[in-house]
Amino acid sequence: xxxxxxxxxxxxxxxxxxxxxxxxxxxxxxxxxxxxxxxxxxxxxxxxxxxxxxxxxxxxxxxxxxxxxxxxxxxxxxxxxxxxxxxxxxxxxxxxxxxxxxxxxxxxxxxxxxxxxxxxxxxxxxxxxxxxxxxxxxxxxxxxxxxxxxxxxxxxxxxxxxxxxxxxxxxxxxxxxxxxxxxxxxxxxxxxxxxxxxxxxxxxxxxxxxxxxxxxxxxxxxxxxxxxxxxxxxxxxxxxxxxxxxxxxxxxxxxxxxxxxxxxxxxxxxxxxxxxxxxxxxxxxxxxxxxxxxxxxxxxxxxxxxxxxxxxxxxxxxxxxxxxxxxxxxxxxxxxxxxxxxxxxxxxxxxxxxx
Ligand code: PA5
Numbered sequence: 627x628x629x630x631x632x633x634x635x636x637x638x639x640x641x642x643x644x645x646x647x648x649x650x651x652x653x654x655x656x657x658x659x660x661x662x663x664x665x666x667x668x669x670x671x672x673x674x675x676x677x678x679x680x681x682x683x684x685x686x687x688x689x690x691x692x693x694x695x696x697x698x699x700x701x702x703x704x705x706x707x708x709x710x711x712x713x714x715x716x717x718x719x720x721x722x723x724x725x726x727x728x729x730x731x732x733x734x735x736x737x738x739x740x741x742x743x744x745x746x747x748x749x750x751x752x753x754x755x756x757x758x759x760x761x762x763x764x765x766x767x768x769x770x771x772x773x774x775x776x777x778x779x780x781x782x783x784x785x786x787x788x789x790x791x792x793x794x795x796x797x798x799x800x801x802x803x804x805x806x807x808x809x810x811x812x813x814x815x816x817x818x819x820x821x822x823x824x825x826x827x828x829x830x831x832x833x834x835x836x837x838x839x840x841x842x843x844x845x846x847x848x849x850x851x852x853x854x855x856x857x858x859x860x861x862x863x864x865x866x867x868x869x870x871x872x873x874x875x876x877x878x879x880x881x882x883x884x885x886x887x888x889x890x891x892x893x894x895x896x897x898x899x900x901x902x903x904x905x906x907x908x909x910x911x912x913x914x915x916x917x918x919x920x921x922x923x924x925x926x927x928x929x930x931x932x933x934x935x936x937x938x939x940x941x942x943x944x945x946x947x948x949x950x951x952x953x954x955x956x957x958x959x960x961x962x963x964x965x966x967x968x969x970x971x972x973x974x975x976x977x978x979x980x981x
Pocket of ligand 1: 685
């Protein structure tokens with residue numbers, strides 16, 4: 627087991643330099659915003675009445691985060707597609723954005739090709755691969771960026787490029803003031819969470835110590851629900867840990883009843899409830915009620931109030947904290963956070979299966 631207070635061994639374990647990637651989140655956001663600023667949409671892209679974001683895993687989360695941030699103000703319904711086939715309604719008045727870091731993810735490519743055939747208003751976000759080739763070959767707008775893998779370490783790009791696209795299409799107000807606040811918070815978050823800060827002063831290491839050896843369950847409402855999803859997927863991929871996430875208020879209608887069995891559940895799980903003053907007041911009360919239920923059932927938990935004055939800043943700070951927690955859980959589990967051999971094997975196996 628790696629000592630979290632020894633930055634040298636921590637870094638040695640982190641062979642793919644995930645810690646470095648996390649510390650670059652502010653830079654990613656800035657670079658992505660610059661790229662987005664240089665882009666302007668074709669005029670006909672404004673004539674759409676729905677949006678579908680295609681993506682898988684680390685490239686899909688940006689879409690979830692965007693939807694959580696803007697769905698109550700954006701005039702278009704926003705759908706996420708983590709699968710092969712477009713919904714029936716998708717057609718020439720649908721904006722379809724394919725997001726794939728590698729550009730080679732088959733589900734995303736399949737749906738993107740369908741979108742091209744259906745004359746949707748298509749757009750691609752990628753570092754290259756087949757997606758970039760397809761976009762270029764079809765004269766479809768392409769937003770590219772250069773960044774080292776793994777894809778999940780490029781959230782700054784996947785979220786901020788989408789924000790830029792929605793802004794340039796006139797679907798959301800200028801997010802740059804909120805982004806500036808978010809970037810400043812990221813910088814101060816990194817100074818608190820980075821490897822050199824000892825556990826006694828490092829909230830990310832402290833939380834990792836509490837979760838270590840347990841199955842984490844992440845709950846969040848509204849814009850914090852996709853943040854809970856991010857915590858879960860980062861615990862899976864970075865820490866190689868079974869983890870789950872759910873949404874408030876939905877958990878008050880089912881999950882809260884499922885805390886009694888197995889009888890040793892309290893020894894097995896750790897619940898993290900994300901909260902913010904920007905939530906609907908009834909959801910804020912629900913966070914309190916959730917804590918009461920967990921305490922009554924003697925389930926270990928922590929309520930985390932994300933920092934920020936705006937939703938975007940809260941989301942960025944929340945993602946950063948969860949990412950660092952997953953980094954330290956990886957160290958505790960003695961695994962390289964960047965390694966995802968199982969995913970690579972599955973991709974290879976699926977590629978062999980084409981007929
Ligand atoms: O984080 C990862 O490596 C994965 O979740 C990938 O994002 C996922 O497999 C999809 O690949 P890509 O992001 O290249 O489309």
